Amino acid sequence: MANHVITATATMLEKMRNHYATDITGHLPAGALFVAKRSGCTITAYRSGKVLFQGKAAEEEVAKWIKESDQRKAPVSQPHLTAASAIGSDEVGTGDYFGPVVVVAAYVDKEQIETIGAMGVKDSKQLTDEAIGRLAPTLMDNVAHQTVILANPKYNDWQRSGMPQTKIKALLHNKAIGKLVKQLSPIKPEAIIIDQFIERDLYFRYLASETNVIRDRVYCYPKAEEMHIAVAAASIIARYVFLQEMERLSKEVGMTLPKGAGAQVDQAAAILIQKHGPAILEMCAKLHFANTKKAIRLAEQ
Template structure:
C-alpha cells in the first residue's frame, strides 16, 4: 500500500474537507480531524496538520494538493471561490431529503420522513407548492402531501408515544432518538429505490454530522455515503421540503387517531391549552392514558396533574 504525507495549514485542511465532503468517514483514528474513505484511497487529516494518503490512488490524490502547501492564501482563495457553494451544487442533484416533526409537541409521536427526488423531477415537485411544512397550514399539508406521495418514492418511521417514553426513561436523549429514526428511515428508502443510488442524502440538521454518526455507532445498518447534515435544508433541496410535508401529514393523521382514542381533539404544541387537555385526559381516562398519547417528561405533565387535582 502506498503512503504519502503532506503538511497542511488550516485553510488547506478546510479545502480538503470541503473537496471530499461526500466521502467523509464517521470512524476517526485518535488525533484525527476528519477521514475520507474511497475505494482506491483513504485520507486522514490530523490536528497536527499532517495529511496521510493511503491506497492505490494515494500518490495521484496527494499530488493534487502538494502544490497547494506553499501557495499564497489569496491565490488559493481565488481558486476555491470559482467553485459554486455546496448548497448550490446539491440543489440540482438527484437526492434523498429527510426531516422530522413532533419533537416539540407534547401530544403525538415523532415522525421522520424521507423522500427521493430525481433531478429530472425537481421542477415537477416544486410546482406542487412544496416548501418547508412549517410555512404551510394543515389544509395545505393535506392537499399537497398526497400528490408528493404519488410522485416521489418515500419512507416514514413513526415513534409512538409509548415507545418514546420507554426510550426516554432509559436515558436516551431526544437527539439520539432523532438520529436513530433518521437513519432507519433512510435505510428503508435506500433499499426501496435500489439499484438507484442517490447523488446526495440531505438531513435537515439537528446535529453536526460527526455527532450524528456517533449516535449511530451501535446500529447494524448505517447509511453514511454522501450524507449531508445542513441547517435549513428544506431551502437547499426540494426533497427535504417534500419530506417535511410528508412527515407533517403523517403526524396530523396520528394526532387525529389519538384524538379519536381520547374522545376529543388533542392540541398541538406545548402551551397552556395542552396543559388543560392533558388534565382533562387525567380526569376522564386516568393518568396512565397519557403514556399512550403524550411525551411524559415534558413539563406539561406536572402542570396537568396540578390542574386535575384542583378540579
Template structure:
C-alpha cells in the same frame, strides 16, 4: 490511504462476495451491495458495479481482480471528490429527510424521507412544496398526497409508548431522532435501488459528526454522501417534500389519537395542552397519558396540578 477502483459485472461481484465471505460487514453505505472489513483493506461493492478498495493492501487486493474486471480502473485516486456546494446539491438526485413532533407534547415523532431525482425537481417544486412549517394543516393534507404519488418516500413513526420507554432508558431526544432518520433512510435507499443516489440531505438537528456518533451501535449505518444542513428545505426540494409528508403523517396520527381519547388533542406544548392533559387525567386517569403524550415534558406536572385543583 490508497484507493483503487474496478468495475465489476454480476459474475465478478458474486465471486468477490464469495471470496471475502469471512470478512463481510453488516454496516453498508448507501448504494452498497456488500462491504468487507479486514485489518489492511476495506472493500465496498456498489450496485452500479463499482468496487472500491481502500487501505494499505488496496493495491494488492485490487490486483487480484483487475484482470477479471469488466472495465478495470487500477489507477489510484489522487484525491477524494470534493463535497458539492449547497447550490450544487439542489440540482442533484437526492434523498431529503426531516422530522416533526419533537416539540409537541401530544403525538409521536415522525421522520420522513423523500427521493427526488434530477428529472423531477421542477415537477415536485410545482406542487407547491416548501417547508411544512410555512403551510397550513389544510395545505399539508392537500399537497402531501400529490408528493407521495410523485416521489418515492419512507416514513418511520415513534409512537408515544415507545418514545416514553426510550426516554426512561436515558436516551436523549437527539439520539432518538438520529436513530429514526438512519432507519428511515435505510428503508428508502433499499426501496429506490438501483437508482443512482447523488446525495442524502438531513435537515440539521446535530452536527454531522455528532449524528454519526449516536449511530455507532446500529447494525447498519447510512453514511455515504450524507449532509446535515441547517434550513435544508431551502437547499433541496426533497427535504421540503419530506417535511410535508412527515407533517401529514403526524396530523393523521394526532387525529387517530384524538378519536381514541374522545376529544381533539392540541398541538404544541402551551397552556391549552396543559388543560387537555388535565382533562385526560380526570376522565381516564394519569396512566392514559403514556399512550398519547411525551411524559417527561413539563406539561405533565402542570396537568397533574390542574387536575388536583379541579377535583
C-alpha cells in the same frame, strides 16, 4: 457531564429567559444574564450571547434552541447538491407534547425537481395544515418515500432509559433513510440531506452501535429544506402523517388533542387525567415534557 454552547441573538435570549422563567436561580456568575436549573440541565446565558448547557440532559435541552441559534443560519449555496438527485429527511412531532415523532425520507430525482417545485412544495412550516392536507397525497403519489413513526409508549420507554431526544431522532432518520435506500436500489442517490438537528459527527456517534448505518454522501445542513426540494417534500409528508396520527389518537382518547406544548395542552392533558387517570398519557403524550406536571396539578384542583 455534557457541556454544549450555542450563540443566541438578543431576541432569542429574551425568549429563553421567558421560557425558563420559573427555573431561574438567584446566583449569577460574572457576565451572566440568568441561570436556570432544570432536571438534568443547568442553563447559563451570558451577555456575550453565549448560552451554556450543562448536565446529562444538556443535548436534549440544547436541541430545543439550536434551530433558532446562529448555528441554524441559511447554509452556503451548494449548487451541486441543489440540483442533485437526492434523498431528503426531516422530522415532525419532537416539540409537540401529544402525538408521535414522525420521520420521513423522500427521494426527488433531478428530472423531477422542476415539476415538484411547481406543485408548491416548500418547508411545511410555511404551509397551513389545510394546505398540507391538499398537497401531501399528490406528493406521496409522485415521490418515493419512507416513513418511520415512533409511537408515544416506545418514545417514553427510550426517554426513561436515558436516551436524549437527539439520539432518538438520529436513530429514526437513519432507519427511514435506510428503508428508502433499499427501496430505490439499484438507483443510488447523489446526496442524502438531513435537516440538521445536531452536528454530523455527533449524529454518526449516536449510530455507532447500529448494524445498518447509511454513511455515504450523507450531509447535515441547517435549513436544508431551502437547499433541496427533497427535504421540503419530506417535511410536508411528515407533517401530513403526524396530523393523521393526531386525529387517530384524538378519536382513541375521545377528545381533540391540541398541537404544540402550550397552556392549551396542559388543559387538555388535565381533562384526560380527570377522565381516565394519569396512565392515559403514556399512550398519547411525551411524558418528560413539563406539561405532565402542570397537567397533574391542574387535574388536582
